[in-house]
Amino acid sequence: xxxxxxxxQISEDSITGSxxxxxxxxxxxxxxxxxSNTSNVARTQxxxxxxxxxxxxxxxxxxxxxxxxxxxxLSGWFTASGAxxxxxxxxxxxxxxxxxxxTRPIGRNAAKKAAKGKATNSTSSSGNRLDEILEKHIExxxxxxxxxxxxxxMKNALKERKMKIKEEKVKNDEISIIFMDPTTMSEDxxxxxxxxxxxxxxxxxxx
Numbered sequence: 001x002x003x004x005x006x007x008x009q010i011s012e013d014s015i016t017g018s019x020x021x022x023x024x025x026x027x028x029x030x031x032x033x034x035x036s037n038t039s040n041v042a043r044t045q046x047x048x049x050x051x052x053x054x055x056x057x058x059x060x061x062x063x064x065x066x067x068x069x070x071x072x073x074l075s076g077w078f079t080a081s082g083a084x085x086x087x088x089x090x091x092x093x094x095x096x097x098x099x100x101x102x103t104r105p106i107g108r109n110a111a112k113k114a115a116k117g118k119a120t121n122s123t124s125s126s127g128n129r130l131d132e133i134l135e136k137h138i139e140x141x142x143x144x145x146x147x148x149x150x151x152x153x154m155k156n157a158l159k160e161r162k163m164k165i166k167e168e169k170v171k172n173d174e175i176s177i178i179f180m181d182p183t184t185m186s187e188d189x190x191x192x193x194x195x196x197x198x199x200x201x202x203x204x205x206x207x
Contacts, residue, residue, distance in 0.1 A: 004055075006032040006048075055145075174200050 010029045030045040037043070178197050182190045201207070 002033060002036055006030075006036070057144075171204065175204065175206075178206075 006029045009032055010025060026045050026049050030043070030048055033043060033048060177193070178200060180193065182193055185193060
């Protein structure tokens with residue numbers, strides 16, 4: 001949700017929205033995302049860009065549904081409005097030469113009620129179609145999203161593993177300093193070495 005909000009905020013910038021290059025666009029999107037991020041999980045520009053490309057089909061589906069709903073709403077509104085106006089402006093004419101009983105036009109309230117019923121049926125039908133579109137779209141993209149999620153989990157696990165290996169290497173390198181032979185050092189060198197050893201012992205809680 002936050003990524004979609006960031007994407008919309010930056011893409012609809014009235015000043016630079018249509019003039020941004022891809023790199024600059026995602027730099028600003030990432031900055032907006034991180035500013036509003038409360039999950040305490042940092043995301044890089046590459047992470048957000050990749051995630052957006054996988055989530056974009058769902059955003060497109062939502063946009064399509066919104067357009068259809070908006071179109072159906074306006075259509076129903078105009079239908080009700082038109083029916084109301086036509087019924088209120090209808091003039092009754094009596095043909096004196098015709099012996100048949102002339103059917104009385106329905107009143108304004110009845111016309112509104114009928115139009116409202118049509119609009120409701122139209123909206124209900126639209127809702128069913130939208131449900132079908134959404135279900136189909138989700139089904140088509142479910143496997144793709146699952147593969148992406150698994151890939152993302154694997155990448156995160158690999159990244160954490162690499163960080164741990166790197167931290168272990170740094171720790172081993174620093175601890176090895178303690179076991180250096182100071183007899184080959186100058187007096188100044190030994191003093192620097194002693195201070196460094198004290199820092200390392202404090203850092204790794206070594207006594």
